[in-house]
Amino acid sequence: MAEVVIEVRGLTKHYPDAKAVDGIDFEVRAGEIFSLLGPNGAGKTTTVEILEGLRDPTGGEARVFGVDVRTGYAKIRDRVGVLPQDFEPFDRLKPREAVAYWAALFDRTLAKKDVEDVLERVGLTSRADAQSMTLSGGEKRRLGIALSLVGDPDLVFLDEPTTGLDPSARRDLWGLIRGLKAAGKTVVLTTHYLDEAEQLADDVAIMNKGKIVSHGTPEELISRHGGGTTIVLAGAGQDGAAVLAARGIPATVENGNVLVHVATPSEVRKMLATVAAVEIPVTEIYTKRATLEDVFMKVVGARMAEGELAA
């Protein structure tokens, strides 16, 4: 198994009026994308800022590269890159200047070509000489990622890198983040987008109210919390459910649709044939795989709007 990069044990951060982080444990291994997924106020930023040496925890242990971040952060600073939440670049610096400047703050001198490479990597080449305040939201975020990469870190913290961006800009950033993983970097990604965690993360910890309520790969989470597949008999209604029940098939009704839950993928085809053979009026029959959304409904009880969690 890969080296443990981050180790968190019983970590707490209490404020007078809130337990922002309330006893969490997790590990992040080298080369993986670890996602902290949770609604607003879950404690994601607090957690990563503790790991970035920016806040002191109230209790517990937080180690990055084996170093206690409370006391030894200076030792590992060079191996860590950070994109803060709601990152905004310096208004009047051009991306090209900002990259060279930030590198110098890590005592690195980037040759012209190195700067070009970094900008190329985040797709900002064409905007390299525009003042940063004229960049679009997505471009600003990409510049932020560029800055987090200038120190050539092994570990990158991205705090809600795609929040507020349009779907295509988000997809672009996903490509960029996958590229980081491909380059061998460990990525800690906080997000409140389910699809983002599902698409990118190797390991997901769902946070709510300062606690980790569920933790595993996206697949594990889905199968653990009522995963599997659902067959939907659209428009079958109560009557349809009754007919199925009479034949010993457990079914539920939701919005006039009958839902039949199948736990294991191998049984889907058989069950589909069975219910299709039953004479009930339906407008449509289709199958639906469980998603992280379903997991969320269960473990957080959060509502969703356009794939985004609202607490």
Place this chain on the structure above:
Amino acid sequence: MKRILADVRAFGVQFMRSRVGAFFAIAFPIILILLFGAIFSGGGSTKVPIYVQDLSDSPMSYNFTAALNATTVLEVRTIPKGEEILTYIRDHSLNTALRIPADFQTKILANQSVNVTLYGDPTQSSYGIAYAAVNGAATQFNFEIARARPIVLPETQTIAARNLKFIDLFLPGVIGLTVLTSPLFGMTNVCAEYRTRKFFKFLATTRLSKGEWLASKVIWYSFLMLVSTAIMFAVERLVFGGVAVITPIAILLIIAGTFQFTSLGMILGMYVRDTETAAAVANAIGFPMMFLAGSFFPVDTMPPALQVVARVLPLTYVNEGLRATMVFGNDATALLYLGITMVIGVVLFIIPAKALSWKSK
């Protein structure tokens, strides 16, 4: 050091790209000095009062006091003949007084040397003005001035009073004013912005320390202040024909002053919540200091109570020090004030560099 220089460069580029920054660096000093020049070039009403006790009371001594008045920087007032001059000075809190001896006319007519006595505190700029003026008038009369108090510090009076223009007295004040306002207002605002926009947090993830960041700002503002000074100096010379000089001590004082007000700006900026509050706090501190610290008139021409206040304001030492070295060639006083300014600067620097945190709680 490389980090600091990179930060200076990035900060400077941003500063100059913002129009406001460039305005304050270049245009504002010109406007200020033109304004002051226009207001005071007519002689103005702000003259240094000199109290003269004329024991001679002769045509010759009248000529002499008339010559003093003609220097345009002094306003001659009289101390009655019968008074004991030291008592009178103390009772009336006078800053400078001059005694013309009874044998003034006799000795001059006899072509003997004569001593007039100038009372006052040599470290005060009004004493310098008075001394320079009296000295200037005396050369016409070809006699010596005795200094009433033993002068502890060596004096090198290089500027003849008749050449001294009023704008010369104001140039140091205007420079001091710029050294106060640019770094103080600039830094308070920058810090508030950096905090609300979380730039400090972001910077905290790099190797740059708070002390280095602050040092970089001190370097930038010092550079800016020296440029502003050069501009103001050039305008003073070319437009108003001033004779004040820029000395090495003046340059050090400008840097030391910038150092302390940049640091003070950071302290204010770290404690206030947002940029609006920052501006309000900087104004609340900056404006009274501007007036009380002798930017517009020498401190010892102010009422005694306010002089006490002025003595505790850091800007006072910048202003008076600059005046001493640039106008009166009184480098000893200037050095003392430079020392005071540096000590205050170091204290103000250490506070934000050590005590304030970039981290959030």
